[in-house]
Amino acid sequence: MASVWKHPESKFWTACFTDASGRRLKRSTKETDRRKAQKLADKLEEAFRKRRTADQMRRIMADVCKDLTGESIGPTSVRAFCDTWLAEKEKTVAPSTFEFYRKSLAKFTEWLGDKADGDITNITRAAIIEFRNHEAKTLHAKTVTHEIKCLRMLFRTAHRDGIVSTDPTAHVEAVRQKSVVSSRRPFTVDELQAVLGACDTEWRSMVLFGLYSGQRLGDVASLEWSQIDLSRGVLRLRQRKTGKALVLPLARPLLDLLGTSPGSGPVHPRAHSVVERTGKTGSLSNQFSDLLALAGLRAKASHHKQEDGSGRSGKRAPSGLTYHALRHTLTTWLEQAGVARATNQAFTGHSNDDMTQTYSHVDIAAMRKAVEELPEL
Secondary structure (H helix, E strand, O other): OOEEEOOOOOOOEEEEEEOOOOOEEEEEEEEOOHHHHHHHHHHHHHHHHOOOOHHHHHHHHHHHHHHHHOOOOOOOEHHHHHHHHHHHHOOOOOHHHHHHHHHHHHHHHHHHHHHHHOEHHHOOHHHHHHHHHHHHOOOOHHHHHHHHHHHHHHHHHHHHOOOOOOOOOOOOOOOOOOOOOOOOOOOOHHHHHHHHHHOOHHHHHHHHHHHHHOOOHHHHHOOEHHHEEOOOOEEEEEOOOOOOEEEEEOOHHHHHHHOOOOOOOEOOHHHHHHHHHHOOOHHHHHHHHHHHHHOOOOOOOOOOEOOOOOEOOOOOOOOOOOOOHHHHHHHHHHHHOOOOHHHHHHHHOOOOHHHHHHHOOOOHHHHHHHHHOOOOO
């Protein structure tokens, strides 16, 4: 039976209780109120009477804290810990990466429902697997794998900080991806002409910049005239994804497009406004998809959630032609022109040969020409 005792020279009550082995223990309660001290002593004996896991001990002590102070111990709910984790990640990762983390955790807490406001220690490996399978019904395997990686980072942090004693994401396998040949490919000249024919003035400029500079959609949309030096014919930028600073020569088609008098502010005002307002390029990607449809290069697709499960809520059909394919196109052209790999990498900002090789697509005609030039024996 737990009891309390106070030393004559102390203002705090001491809890006296018995542990699982029968030992009599004493712990200071740091309480001057005997009633509260007795309640704490009873809870301590309850906790020590049986061998318990760290999670069970944490729940007991959290109850004690709630009873005595009216305050909870730390962000123990799933939702609260997600918010804390995201606040820390926002300071250390790129905006696009943070946005992916935020969306992934928002989907996870939405899927959990009321459990999202429950103790994070209640999340089991089975729950993680169930969420993974739920996502796999509508998303590409690669996307689901990235979402599980996000959860794995979250729970590893919780485990490191002692919030959970076991990591429920441990040993959760990734969704198996079908072994298919990548559909990504460069544009042909005829296809590029068709796309340009469907563009307005701003999108024409964005397509040409994507093609002749090899930069990603977000970097092209964010361009400002201050980054363009017409007198030297160069473009200076820092890639949003990698943070790498690049100085690129402006190809003749871009110089002809820009003219001789530099402007001010954003080069592509509408697109720049979208990126500044949202921090994302999703709507711009959708606009480019619509241009491809106008050019007859893909079927028109809805960008909104449809009742039949198609559109935004359905799995994305792989498309070989996207804005990113302009980057593939430049890399392939440079490769086929015999440009040194190091020079090719300087355009794209790739850090290794393997990545550049992924973007290079040598067609059968170039391969046949190479074979014909081999010596005969």
